[in-house]
Amino acid sequence: xxxxxxxxxxxxxxxxxxxxxxxxxxxxxxxxxxxxxxxxxxxxxxxxxxxxxxxxxxxxxxxxxxxxxxxxxxxxxxxxxxxxxxxxxxxxxxxxxxxxxxxxxxxxxxxxxxxxxxxxxxxxxxxxxxxxxxxxxxxxxxxxxxxxxxxxxxxxxxxxxxxxxxxxxxxxxxxxxxxxxxxxxxxxxxxxxxxxxxxxxxxxxxxxxxxxxxxxxxxxxxxxxxxxxxxxxxxxxxxxxxxxxxxxxxxxxxxxxxxxxxxxxxxxxxxxxxxxxxxxxxxxxxxxxxxxxxxxxxxxxxxxxxxxxxxxxxxxxxxxxxxxxxxxxxxxxxxxxxxxxxxxxxxxxxxxxxxxxxxx
Numbered sequence: 001x002x003x004x005x006x007x008x009x010x011x012x013x014x015x016x017x018x019x020x021x022x023x024x025x026x027x028x029x030x031x032x033x034x035x036x037x038x039x040x041x042x043x044x045x046x047x048x049x050x051x052x053x054x055x056x057x058x059x060x061x062x063x064x065x066x067x068x069x070x071x072x073x074x075x076x077x078x079x080x081x082x083x084x085x086x087x088x089x090x091x092x093x094x095x096x097x098x099x100x101x102x103x104x105x106x107x108x109x110x111x112x113x114x115x116x117x118x119x120x121x122x123x124x125x126x127x128x129x130x131x132x133x134x135x136x137x138x139x140x141x142x143x144x145x146x147x148x149x150x151x152x153x154x155x156x157x158x159x160x161x162x163x164x165x166x167x168x169x170x171x172x173x174x175x176x177x178x179x180x181x182x183x184x185x186x187x188x189x190x191x192x193x194x195x196x197x198x199x200x201x202x203x204x205x206x207x208x209x210x211x212x213x214x215x216x217x218x219x220x221x222x223x224x225x226x227x228x229x230x231x232x233x234x235x236x237x238x239x240x241x242x243x244x245x246x247x248x249x250x251x252x253x254x255x256x257x258x259x260x261x262x263x264x265x266x267x268x269x270x271x272x273x274x275x276x277x278x279x280x281x282x283x284x285x286x287x288x289x290x291x292x293x294x295x296x297x298x299x300x301x302x303x304x305x306x307x308x309x310x311x312x313x314x315x316x317x318x319x320x321x322x323x324x325x326x327x328x329x330x331x332x333x334x335x336x337x338x339x340x341x342x343x344x345x346x347x348x349x350x351x352x353x354x355x356x357x358x359x360x
Contacts (some may be wrong), residue, residue: 016323019096020084024077027127031066031073041068046123048114060107067126075169076126082162083134089350093202098191101198102133105187108178113179124173127185135166136188141350214294324349328356335342 013019034041043050044064050056067073087095106129113121140157170181172219324347328338335355345351 014084016092017084017087017095019092019099019243021068021081021085023127023130024080024084024098026076027065027067027080028073041066041125042122045125046110046114048118048120051111052114054120057111060110062130063123063125064103064127065125066104068124069172072169072172073167076128076131079131079134079162079165079169080127082140083131086134086137088139090137092245097198097201098133098137099130101191101196102130102184102187104191106130106183109183109186110179116356120177122176123175128169128173128180128182129187131169132166132181132184133188136161136192138162140192147257179199205250209329272312321347324352328352337353 014024026108033039034044044062044066045068046057046059067076089099110123142159170178173181190196321342324342325335325338327349328341329335331353333341337356338352341352341355342349345355
């Protein structure tokens with residue numbers, strides 16, 4: 001029997017995962033407040049009587065903010081905490097788009113199903129739809145290569161435990177309603193198979209700035225002094241600098257081509273001169289062409305070196321590169337191999353992890 005604690009080895013806490021921290025903390029606090037004050041969950045949960053007959057639409061929103069039992073709270077909060085790795089892989093800006101889409105799709109689906117099926121009495125409260133949507137993304141994004149427990153002919157990895165907890169949560173939700181898990185699974189599939197171009201969307205900069213100035217500092221994280229979507233902003237600035245360097249290279253090549261064109265025109269005008277002048281002109285033209293080709297090659301090579309050096313300096317000196325390097329070192333990989341993998345993949349944590357796991 002063999003036990004591997006790699007499942008617990010990555011850095012703890014919600015570092016680089018502020019959206020996950022908001023959802024986790026809000027769900028925990030509201031559940032404990034309702035339990036401590038003895039407030040029944042029915043007035044806040046999504047029911048046919050409340051939403052359709054009484055037209056209390058707010059129940060569709062509040063029903064996603066708390067769990068109804070301690071077992072559901074333990075399992076659901078554990079899954080939300082573990083799924084913070086998805087936000088680290090996708091980036092906070094894309095993860096926020098995913099969460100917004102899942103909640104919107106779940107609320108609209110629940111409302112339509114209540115109108116079509118009046119027999120639906122109560123939908124299981126809690127962020128269950130979000131958990132099952134993140135399960136689909138988690139299964140597709142992370143390879144099942146980490147062995148946690150091995151013995152008696154069985155092998156369990158991180159995904160096995162996550163699926164086990166999700167099955168437990170699904171069974172408990174089934175006693176009330178399976179609408180929450182099913183809507184979450186459908187939303188996750190829509191996101192992963194890209195029926196909608198959601199993976200290319202980012203939150204508007206106005207919302208980013210508002211959250212970074214007014215809301216994120218209350219979380220008490222290390223990101224409170226930075227932008228809420230700092231990773232996305234850094235990537236956007238890096239792409240702008242790279243495009244600017246490529247534009248400079250193209251302009252240099254255009255200028256050299258113009259010089260060559262002008263030289264050829266002058267040469268054609270002087271071809272009607274005597275044979276000696278033509279021979280001298282041809283020799284000068286060959287020398288000029290070789291000099292111009294050397295100039296062109298030197299300009300192109302120098303521009304490419306500047307782009308490569310700037311890209312390497314950005315990728316190795318930024319805080320994002322250091323954070324990803326620490327993340328891989330925390331997973332147990334060799335620091336030099338981890339740094340080399342990040343350089344090869346241009347600071348892509350997912351691709352670097354796959355390279356290190358495959359041993360390349």
